[in-house]
Amino acid sequence: MKKTIAFVTTLIIIAYGVLAYFEVFNTITFFGETDSITLRIAGDRNFPPYEYIDEHGEYIGFNVDIIRAIALSTGINVQFYPMEWQETSEKLQAKEVDVIQGIKITKEREKYYDFSDAYLENSQSIFVLMDTEIEKLEDLSFQRVAIQQGDVAITNLKALWEVKIIFTSDQEEAMRKLLVGEVDAYIGNTLTGAFLINQLGVRNQVKIVGEMLNPSKYAVAVARGDVYTQHIINKGLKEIKRNGTYDKIYRKWFGQPLQFPSWYKRKIIATIGIAISSLLIMILFLYRWNSSLKKEVEKQTYEIQEVNKILIGQNKEISREKDFREKILQNIFIAVVTINKEGRISFVNQLAYQLLGSQEEGRLVGNPYRETLLEQLFSLDKLQEGKGEEEIYIQGEKRLLYYDIRTITNINGDMEEVILFFRDVTEERKxxxxxxxxxxxxxxxxxxxxxxxxxxxxxxxxxxxxxxxxxxxxxxxxxxxxxxxxxxxxxxxxxxxxxxxxxxxxxxxxxxxxxxxxxxxxxxxxxxxxxxxxxxxxxxxxxxxxxxxxxxxxxxxxxxxxxxxxxxxxxxxxxxxxxxxxxxxxxxxxxxxxxxxxxxxxxxxxxxxxxxxxxxxxxxxxxxxxxxxxxxxxxxxxxxxxxxxxxxxxxxxxxxxxxxxxxxxxx
Missing domain, CATH: 3.30.565.10 (Histidine kinase-like ATPase, C-terminal domain)
Incomplete structure (x- = not known):
């Protein structure tokens, strides 16, 4: 019993030691020789409440305050360059600026920029007038929709039928077009739209409909490979989050903190530590019950083994069914090729190899389709649905292929797989x-x-x-x-x-x-x-x-x-x-x-x-x-x-x- 009490006491001391370590670690402040560094900061000139020029000509906003707080905590100097949003990426790629403050992280943008740690969760919404019949994204088909030039919402609209897209220089222009009836809806940043509704006093005229669109992380962008600037921004972000400055800035512009304050975190960690200690004590007491539960465990183990046997049998059945379906695909009268969302070929049946030529066999499955004959023959540029006819030569003889491209999407509407069907219709046409x-x-x-x-x-x-x-x-x-x-x-x-x-x-x-x-x-x-x-x-x-x-x-x-x-x-x-x-x-x-x-x-x-x-x-x-x-x-x-x-x-x-x-x- 004494050994047990000593063991529990030791665990409690270790737990509080770990808490103390994190407490001390969180007080470390970034120091460096950065007084002589001046970062050129690019931002949108009219994107409230994130960044905009107010009626007095001052450049203000949530992102501006974040960058200034980072500058104070790291000792760097910053110079702001407000501009049209579509200009920011051109300036950064031309290295005329060092940073784009406040930008959504997307796979496309990761090709051109490096990003800091994310410091905000962002989303977009559909804004319409109160008396409209538009209730969701699909209702925007055959409508006039405004979006800001360069906005990622263009992807949502391309998936709809006959949408007339009207580009604006900023979100305020889009809101004003909606109010005067030049557009039927506009898609933009949720927080910015709410800010504009309050600022323009149109709360009784405009509403948000449908689900939130394009939820994404929000960060600071630097030029590709600019590790040093990225390091400074990340250090500054950690410091202003640790000392509570970030929470104050967030409440100033959005009304509530994005995350709990540091003292609340420490309290949660302490509570978790006590809970863990109590759990350990309970485990020690439960250990005494081990002998009485041994037989029950053995019984459960036996049942689990029986269940495993059933699952193994089901897996074999699934495997046989999969093989049967693959045999069907291998022997049908139409050629089939599947391409996954990474652009790699995942399946090719025998007829497809015959129509494409024997030289393609062995170099299709597992390879990017852009490196194969498929890229030259069929319209696969954007892996979108379509159909048509192509002429090819098989063993020196001209043949006519009819093809049909279909996409398979998941429950969220994202593309999972592309299926390409094609067949030789030369004799049919004759x-x-x-x-x-x-x-x-x-x-x-x-x-x-x-x-x-x-x-x-x-x-x-x-x-x-x-x-x-x-x-x-x-x-x-x-x-x-x-x-x-x-x-x-x-x-x-x-x-x-x-x-x-x-x-x-x-x-x-x-x-x-x-x-x-x-x-x-x-x-x-x-x-x-x-x-x-x-x-x-x-x-x-x-x-x-x-x-x-x-x-x-x-x-x-x-x-x-x-x-x-x-x-x-x-x-x-x-x-x-x-x-x-x-x-x-x-x-x-x-x-x-x-x-x-x-x-x-x-x-x-x-x-x-x-x-x-x-x-x-x-x-x-x-x-x-x-x-x-x-x-x-x-x-x-x-x-x-x-x-x-x-x-x-x-x-x-x-x-x-x-x-x-x-x-x-x-x-």
Whole structure:
């Protein structure tokens, strides 16, 4: 028992000795030969309450007081240089100043600066007017948002849709733009925004919404490699925190201390020491219970071993499942590559190696993607989602790759992994071109009768003039009619032939501004004979003011296919095709309606499949080619149909400015 009391007493003495040591250590003051040093301090000229020029022209603020306190504690001299915020980094990198006072620590900035110890936790908020419907960050899509030039909040806004970003020189300018309605919201430093609200007296007009953004540590920045200046700043910060100066400055500008005062810390440490001592005494008493608990411990140990066996079995099952999933990825028909957030390749399946070339095998996994062929082939500059096509050469043969880049994010919205899917679509594109050519040939056959009729009319006129020419060669009136009519008829024939050649010639889409009603009338003219033979009534309700952007030959073929398809679907006496267009939101919708037989439920999902048709003499290529042509021009195609009532096909274009630009769809 005496040994136990002596042991406890010794522990208590050691604990109080450690406390005494830290107490003495905390009283050490930094001394050095720094009286002759003058540091040039850069800071924002208008960033209250951190740093700003007041109405008397004095440079004041929380950061200014911190730097002055550091200067007093270390014996250095400081000279302040207020400037626009975006200038501070340029001045420091050019070594025109030695320090940037008060700056958020980010990974990007760590590439250019070294930082002191952090002395503040900082965050940003969304500021809006009281009567706004904006409640969170996602509501800023399609809104006008102000941020200070160079602010890290640009990262938050880039993740949203169609945000109009307005840059300001400082946060006060952003607040004033919000108050006069030039912007719908602004993002800025939380404490600065609260300070401006009080200073401008707009507490009843402005509110903060959503969660805090970009929480980060706040420190002093020095030039990369300037260890000496960094050492001085850190020593000064430790001293002003130890002697309570930091707490006073914080209360002066923000109203409450960031951390507990030194005496409170000492009291907490002493309390912890007493608690530890009491805990040790309890442990000594509990030691006597050890024998009675031994059997219970053995029992628990046995149970733990059993649990471990179960966990080992589960781990093996998880491992088998992981291997099974990897085998699936290795054997699927699409190439897969994954890249982690550090930019290193973490997985490559066998098909990816085959498509990239055997020389890439063994040098992909584990390496930065920028050092591999992936950087040259695909749009991976910012590891963002996207899709497209790239041409590469595999064993000297040109191949076309279609790729799709997807990102995986964690619960906080931060990117964890990038997945790159790609596949060889060379043969697929060739097949599509072959199908399109067959469809054009079929369409040409349907046009022959109409075009022949159109050509026969001017040829008849030319023949009549040619027969009268010997008899009326000297007739002045005949000469006048001859010189007027014959060129017009020849031009008419030439135009028909040129249109036919231009329609038949395959090429990539060339989008241009097209008058929709004129384009439709041109197609109806080509099909005039077919429409007349089938006794189809045409109604055209398209406004003359509507223009679209599309390849004119593709538009002609689409309209030809859809009109011929509509004619063939009608077996009634009163056949009718109606064309109409409407503007809805930022889109124009072209509707083609027939009163034909409609499409049954079994066929409705197959109408775009190549070679699928319910007609006895059809090829099943018309709607497939139509869909492909519209997709190439970025035009969406949808339909509504009912048996024995007819079908409505709708082509959807997106409006931009005064023109109509095709809306891209995923095909």
């Amino acid at each position: 097949l599509q071109e072959t199908i399109r050519t067959k469809d054009k040939l079929q369409s040409l056959g349907n046009l022959v009768a109409s075009i022949a009729h159109e050509i026969r009319n001017p040829l008849t006129s030319i023949k009549a003039y040619a027969e009268l020419l010997p008899k009326k060669f000297n007739n002045t009136e005949f000469q006048k009619l001859f010189s007027t009519d014959i060129p017009l008829e020849i031009d008419r024939v030439n135009t028909l032939i040129n249109d036919l050649l231009e329609y038949a010639k395959p090429r990539k889409p060339f989008r241009e501004r097209i008058h929709l009603q004129s384009a439709l009338n041109g197609v109806l003219t080509l099909l005039k004979n077919k429409i007349k033979q089938e006794k189809v009534h045409i109604e055209n309700h398209i406004d003359e003011a509507i223009y679209i952007h599309m390849d004119k030959n593709h538009l002609r073929q689409v309209l030809l296919n859809m009109i011929l398809n509509a004619i063939e679907s009608m077996d009634k006496e009163k056949k009718k095709i109606t064309f109409s267009a409407e503007i809805r939101d930022k889109k124009i919708l072209l509707n083609i309606k027939d009163n034909g037989c409609g499409i049954d439920e079994d066929s409705i999902h197959k109408i775009y499949n190549p070679f699928y048709t319910t007609k006895s003499n059809g090829t099943g290529l018309g709607l497939f080619v139509t869909f492909q042509l519209l997709a190439e021009n970025g035009v969406a195609l949808s339909y509504e149909s009912a048996l024995q009532e007819g079908t409505i096909f709708t082509l959807t274009f997106t409006r931009e400015g005064e023109d109509f630009i095709a809306e891209a769809i995923n095909c």
